[in-house]
Amino acid sequence: MNxxxxxxxxxxxxxxxxxxxxxxxxxxxxxxxxxxxxxxxxGQAEALKDRxxxxxxxxRGHGCSSLTTGPMNFNGYGADLLAVLDGCGIDRCIFVGLxxxxxxxxxxxxxxPDRFAAFVAVDGMAKSTGRAAFWxxxxxxxxxxxxxxxxxxxxxxxxxxxxDADPTVEAARQMIQKTPVEGFSAATHALEGYDFSAxxxxxxxxxxxxxxxxxxxxxxxxxxxxxxxxxxxxxAIPAAGHIPxxxxxxxxxxxxxxxLDQVTAREIA
Numbered sequence: 001m002n003x004x005x006x007x008x009x010x011x012x013x014x015x016x017x018x019x020x021x022x023x024x025x026x027x028x029x030x031x032x033x034x035x036x037x038x039x040x041x042x043g044q045a046e047a048l049k050d051r052x053x054x055x056x057x058x059x060r061g062h063g064c065s066s067l068t069t070g071p072m073n074f075n076g077y078g079a080d081l082l083a084v085l086d087g088c089g090i091d092r093c094i095f096v097g098l099x100x101x102x103x104x105x106x107x108x109x110x111x112x113p114d115r116f117a118a119f120v121a122v123d124g125m126a127k128s129t130g131r132a133a134f135w136x137x138x139x140x141x142x143x144x145x146x147x148x149x150x151x152x153x154x155x156x157x158x159x160x161x162x163x164d165a166d167p168t169v170e171a172a173r174q175m176i177q178k179t180p181v182e183g184f185s186a187a188t189h190a191l192e193g194y195d196f197s198a199x200x201x202x203x204x205x206x207x208x209x210x211x212x213x214x215x216x217x218x219x220x221x222x223x224x225x226x227x228x229x230x231x232x233x234x235x236a237i238p239a240a241g242h243i244p245x246x247x248x249x250x251x252x253x254x255x256x257x258x259x260l261d262q263v264t265a266r267e268i269a
Contacts (some may be wrong), residue, residue, distance in 0.1 A: 006064075007057075007087030015084055016064035017057040020049040020130020026117070026264050027053040029093040031081060031101030031122075033243065034187045035154060035176045037063030040098065043249030044256065055093065059104065067238050068182075071117065071189030074196070078107025082212055085115055093264055096120040096256070097241065098237045100187065103128075106196040109203065118206040118263040120256065123218050125194045126225045135188040142181045150184070151177035153260045160214040160241040170246060206266070210252065212240035215264045233259070 006014040018038055028048060030041040038056035047053045058065040060072060060080050068076070081104055085093060094117050097105040102124025109116050142150050155173040156162070162169050207229045211218045213236040223234050235255045237244035245252045 027093040031097040033099035072186040077196040081108040134191040153252040158242040212244035266268040
């Protein structure tokens with residue numbers, strides 16, 4: 001297939017996909033966070049595309065993927081991920097989800113566990129409740145004033161330790177600001193509350209949880225939520241917050257690369 005494609009969904013939408021690397025290599029599929037697009041994985045694609053089939057896509061309502069009509073939920077986002085795999089002819093992937101990408105992946109895993117060779121959760125949770133007021137306020141701000149205020153407050157919060165003038169902050173700010181209001185608003189409904197805890201009992205593939213060492217309570221929350229998965233591994237990325245793959249890509253790529261090597265060696269064996 002072409003390196004850049006638009007994959008049709010069952011409801012008439014389209015999902016923007018970029019795929020790089022050798023056709024016969026193991027596939028690593030990346031799913032972005034809210035308020036980002038597939039470019040948030042640029043550092044990983046560049047590091048991996050020589051030896052892996054690197055698949056990235058924009059989640060519904062983000063980047064160049066189509067908007068949705070009304071609120072979204074994670075069953076819908078999970079169905080989108082499976083549609084991307086189908087459209088790209090990928091039978092099985094090593095999945096890497098960032099933040100909102102984690103419940104997206106869990107919803108897809110619950111529906112089709114045979115499509116996953118391994119699961120990597122990055123600064124995301126299996127369960128989040130009691131966040132309706134926060135996301136309603138964010139949604140109202142975006143709808144009433146646009147994405148500028150959301151971009152200003154979110155970029156610095158996601159990138160602790162980075163000065164405002166840092167190019168990384170500006171790149172994050174621009175990416176967030178380009179997110180369509182409608183796409184962000186639809187996602188806030190899914191993020192208000194979800195629970196995929198029961199899906200964790202079925203995870204029977206290698207699991208890695210990665211978190212930014214500076215991402216608030218995430219270094220404690222992820223092992224608490226995912227620690228019961230058999231042989232689950234966890235790694236902290238130093239000098240990084242909520243998007244460690246973007247803030248400290250070198251350290252992130254080392255951790256992810258070691259895990260991918262272990263998974264592929266196990267698959268070959």
